[in-house]
Amino acid sequence: MLSVCQILEDIQAGRKTAAEAISQSRALIDARDGDIGAFLELADADATPGDGPLAGIAVGVKDIFDTYDMATRYGSPVFDGHRPPVDAAIVAMLRAAGASVIGKTVTTEFAFMHPAGTVNPRNRAHTPGGSSSGSAAAVAAGMVPAAIGSQTGGSVIRPAAYCGVTGYKPSFRLFPTVGMKTFSWSMDTVGLFAAKVVDAGRVASLLSGRDLEADPLREAPRIGLYRTSIWDQASPAMQNAIDSVAQSAADAGAHIVEIEEPDALSRGRDIHTIVQNFEAAMALGDEHRRHAAKLSDVLREALDDGYSTRPQSYDNGRRIARQARKAATALFNDIDVLLTPSAPDAAPVGLTSTGSSIFNRLWTLTGNPCVNVAGRVDPAGMPLGIQIVGRFGRDKLALQAARWLEETL
Structure with missing residues (x-):
């Protein structure tokens, strides 16, 4: 995979x-x-680097x-040919920082659950996850050093876990969502994708102007x-991976504390x-x-469910x-971070499902920062993601x- 930090170091040293x-x-x-299908469209090849x-x-x-320079379809035929006149805020921030927006990556329909066509670079018979499937796959396949995604349930952490890359879902509203198609x-x-945690931290720092370096x-x-109240929904391989990682962390000097999930967090999930x-x-x-016929069944069902929900609920x-x-x-009164699964298991076989967000959606609801750490695999050699959850802000x-855990593994 391409490394943001290595590329910037090579440029500074004059090697490229x-x-x-x-x-x-x-x-x-x-x-x-x-072979991967991560990109929908590429930017003008003659564009000058920022x-x-x-x-x-x-x-x-x-x-x-x-x-502004490429079509934006939101993963739906409803918006075929749509050309916004301006960039989303995060895209404008990328360009202002000198990054080159090289292309648009595949998303599921309106960043929901209907699978798109991207395959998993680790094994093309498996899903790359969703909804940021193209972004995770583009980094995992070594085509770009960084990619932008979004998460409403588990759409950054889960595809990062399935594809074996770093996924970083920041604290809620750390980065602006202006110009992003709203779902919730x-x-x-x-969120961000990169090869390693240090790469994600570098991009986040240079984009936000905050010190987010993974020093x-x-x-x-x-x-x-944090085994959670849904621990039984994690596969035996995932449960073993979490226990193994916890033991490795303890052997390296980490203080490990078992955390029981409060009822308030179970209700939140x-x-x-x-x-x-x-x-x-x-x-x-x-x-x-106006366009119901162009929507997938799974999306229509979710919207129907939303319409039927009473405002009081x-x-x-x-x-x-x-x-x-x-x-x-x-x-987080007495600990620094939580350790929990990024997904129930490795990426499922087939492209008919993007997998489950059951281990992610709580932290999206609460707004806590989350990082997928790669480094463990299942018996078939597919990545098993480990999720680090931090205190808000x-x-x-x-x-x-x-980063410490990544290097420990």
Whole structure:
């Protein structure tokens, strides 16, 4: 895989130019994407590399974000040929930092559950996950060093886990969602993909202007082993991976504490779908009314569910969500991060499902920063993702702990 940090170091040392780095990514896309299907459209090949701290970094952008120079379809035939006049805020930030938006990556329909055509670079018989399937696959296949995705349920962490790359879902609203097609305004979150944790931290730092570098920790972190109340939904391979990682972390000096899931967080996970579908029914109301025939069955069913939800049920869901956020904050009084599965198992075989977000949706609801750490595999050699969850607003510590764990593994 391509490394953001290595590319920037090579450019600074004069070993390559920004233009050469971008050309390398374009050549790799041309050579590999025919088999993977991560990209929908590429930017003009004659575009001049940007000027800024991310100059030379080719970035794939999920086709849920507006781009002025490429079509934005939101994964739906409803928007075939749609050309926004301006960039989404995160795309504008990329360009301002000097990154080259090299192309639009495949998303599922409106970033929901209907599978798209991208395959998993680790094994093409398996799903790459969703909804940020193209972004995760583009990084995993070594075509680009970084990509932008989004998460409303598990759409950054899960595909990162399935494809064996770093996925970083920041604290809610750390990055703007302006110009991103809304599905659930209280949970939609911009996320990043990169080869390693240090690469994701570098991109996040240079984009946001905040110190989000995954610097080495001075001492081993305090880790809460969070099996959750749905532990039985993790496969034996995933359960073994979590236990193995916890033991490796303990052997390396980490203080491991078993954390029992509070009832408030279990309730939060349970109401995620109520809140999501109610908001989606409003956000996609016109698409549903005027273009229902162009929507997938799974999306129509979710929107119908949202329409049938009484406002009082939604308001109660929001109250439960607030209680869950408070309970989530309290978990970190004596620990630095939580350790939990990124997904129930490795990527399922076939392209008829994008997998389950059951181990992600709670943290999207609460807004906590999450990082997928690669490094474990199942008996068939497919990646098993380990999820690090941090305290809200403590993204740097979450990234640092994830890097420490990545290097420990």
